[in-house]
Amino acid sequence: MDKSSLGKYGEDMAAEYLRDRGYKIIARNFREKYGELDVVAIALDKTLVFVEVKTMMINDNGIKPEDQFSKAKKIKFSRIASIYAGLNEDLVDNKRGWRLDLIAIEVSGKNKPIIRHYENV
Numbered sequence: 001m002d003k004s005s006l007g008k009y010g011e012d013m014a015a016e017y018l019r020d021r022g023y024k025i026i027a028r029n030f031r032e033k034y035g036e037l038d039v040v041a042i043a044l045d046k047t048l049v050f051v052e053v054k055t056m057m058i059n060d061n062g063i064k065p066e067d068q069f070s071k072a073k074k075i076k077f078s079r080i081a082s083i084y085a086g087l088n089e090d091l092v093d094n095k096r097g098w099r100l101d102l103i104a105i106e107v108s109g110k111n112k113p114i115i116r117h118y119e120n121v
Helices: 003-020 071-087
Strands: 024-032 035-042 048-057 098-107 114-118
Touching: 003 024, 003 035, 003 048, 003 098, 003 114, 024 071, 035 071, 048 071, 071 098
Parallel strands: 048 098
Antiparallel strands: 024 035, 035 048, 098 114
């Protein structure tokens, strides 16, 4: 599986994971000149949630998908989320606001993917 296919597969898995937990998916792959949002969703408590998805094949070198979420990536992710929230103020609950989440997925050819969800990164 090439990097692009693996990324798409991970984003599909993340969206399914979120839907199974009651999230409503609002957008996927929202692109702006400053970056991209993998998944935009509304949580059960009505919080607007921006989700960065990191997907990797399971490996023996100890590197996990979440290790790829660098400080620079987090800053870029926060910037594009802020832009999206500003353009879609009607989606932002005044009491809850919005948050940034990370979903890390490890994929193996034979086993079910391992999914870890980090809220409020």
